[in-house]
Amino acid sequence: SSLESSSQVEPGTDRKSTGYETLMVTSEDGITKITLNRPAKKNAINIEMYHEIMRALKAASKDDSSITVLTGNGDYYSSGNDLTNFTDIPPGGVEEKAKNSAILLREFVGCFIDFPKPLIAMVNGPAVGISVTILGLFDAVYASDRATEMLVFGKKLTAGEACAQGLVTEVFPDSTFQKEVWTRLKAFAKLPPNAMRISKEVIRNREKEKLHAVNAEECSVLQERWLSDECMNAVMNFLSRKSNL
Amino acid sequence: SSLESSSQVEPGTDRKSTGYETLMVTSEDGITKITLNRPAKKNAINIEMYHEIMRALKAASKDDSSITVLTGNGDYYSSGNDLTNFTDIPPGGVEEKAKNSAILLREFVGCFIDFPKPLIAMVNGPAVGISVTILGLFDAVYASDRATEMLVFGKKLTAGEACAQGLVTEVFPDSTFQKEVWTRLKAFAKLPPNAMRISKEVIRNREKEKLHAVNAEECSVLQERWLSDECMNAVMNFLSRKSNL
């Protein structure tokens, strides 16, 4: 199946998974690293990337790694939902578009709710929208102080402010971010893997049902909101502003 | 009805609601501002003010404003429940008094639980008792550093400490409090009003049933506590201390 092939090892590249267009996925020392890889687009998440992240998470949940890391290539962590997703209207029109988007988003967030191993975000730079919204579903969030903007629901936070709010676990100076975080991740990867998996299971199981219910409700509300005048105008303004540059 | 009349516009005063004895209520730029207006009594909440706040909240929920602000006139935000409320004993005696007070408090807190628009507290000075207790039901709480005492359950906090505990969103120097907060409020009032209302609805609906159940239980416990020796003695001591000054 496509799931298994995604975690297969290519001769020569050793532990680097191929078959991804928008991600780099590597696995070594018990750590699977999923890197968002559209740096020229500030790692905006297009439809393909949504699907590939889900595929990579499902593969990581079954591989022999202890922990999984999500990070971004380049200056940005992720600029969030690629708004060009909104411009590709199917034959069914905007209603069908909104419905399909809600189904995709619900499935996407569901993968984070259900992910069984410790999941760690390395927020290497600014983060926007959906890439910030899902941070609460990670087991730890390490941010570089280059993450000067974490934007969600119209509210801008620095990494330090997000840390004070509990959304970020710890903030590191950008100059030592990679080194300090990887030292820590390698130490985590040596902890007893079953104990970590079962600890997460015991904690997450208490709230999993509620998280899925909230996810379903929010996606249903979003489906309506995407069709509202407020949203249509905001997207139109954004895209026309861009095309004028 | 009295609800509609309370939000009517008087000729000449434009957007200032009349018909309140203990409040000032104004509405402009998409912001309805409810000001506790018994500065000589440190904005202590007497029976009339409880009823007028509920009336003003119901009017604000239906007017064309995007957000609603509660603040105090003068040096205090509010010194909490006016203890002279306890001295006006009805023919049914203290038991009836306690029962009526519990019904009023439950209805009062219920209005804050159910308020549908973004509700923001501007804590301009010291705050005590019920005025602090209900801050958790606001969507944002901005405090001046003049709010050196926020007293609840026998525990005194400064605005900064209340901020560290998550009860206050942000603390401002008193010298720039009004200017900085109003700049922010005016920006909020320009955000899409339906998106704000629906966001609050999605969040609050998850906990509304539980909040009303807790409110009912706490008011029922309070009704008993108000009749306890511990409470009677405390109120008597306070009032006799005051009359001796």
Add this chain to the structure above:
Amino acid sequence: SSLESSSQVEPGTDRKSTGYETLMVTSEDGITKITLNRPAKKNAINIEMYHEIMRALKAASKDDSSITVLTGNGDYYSSGNDLTNFTDIPPGGVEEKAKNSAILLREFVGCFIDFPKPLIAMVNGPAVGISVTILGLFDAVYASDRATEMLVFGKKLTAGEACAQGLVTEVFPDSTFQKEVWTRLKAFAKLPPNAMRISKEVIRNREKEKLHAVNAEECSVLQERWLSDECMNAVMNFLSRKSNL
């Protein structure tokens, strides 16, 4: 019964309870103080101490004190579960050992969930494992800055970091720790005792059922984990390292 006798007053020692091997229990000024008293073992909790803490809590819940304090004698608050508990294998083997340990731990944590009066931890020094895990069930946690290590789930925190996370209420310099905390405790002990008891009841009742369910589930998972290779190896390594010193 043994419960009553444990809170009896010896002639001459006034309010000091006897009949404890691993604790000191005193009661004065409305405060019952339970002191872990195996300083040579860093107040590690052996089987006897588990049982004595439960006995002391049950006595304190019925005595005439307003509040109860738990602290440690010597340099440590507590080094957690005494790992020699694992070496005393009953005739039924390690399976029976794990089962008995799970029953004991569940009963032990249950006593903290059900304790009806304000319960305060005075964390006088480093704290490890179960002694940290149960801090969330206390009504206030005051820590000396000597508590430089609070270790739980493989993660080391200082008292200050634990305070930032909400696990510790307030941190005091060690030089003034005893004096400052006791000043505060004596003030608490003068607050209306019924109001404190009923406040705790109203808050705790909301979550008691869930806390007991989580406790049961966690002890059941622990019973399995104690029999895992990961755990057996960790305990064996620790004990053999110790015997080699």
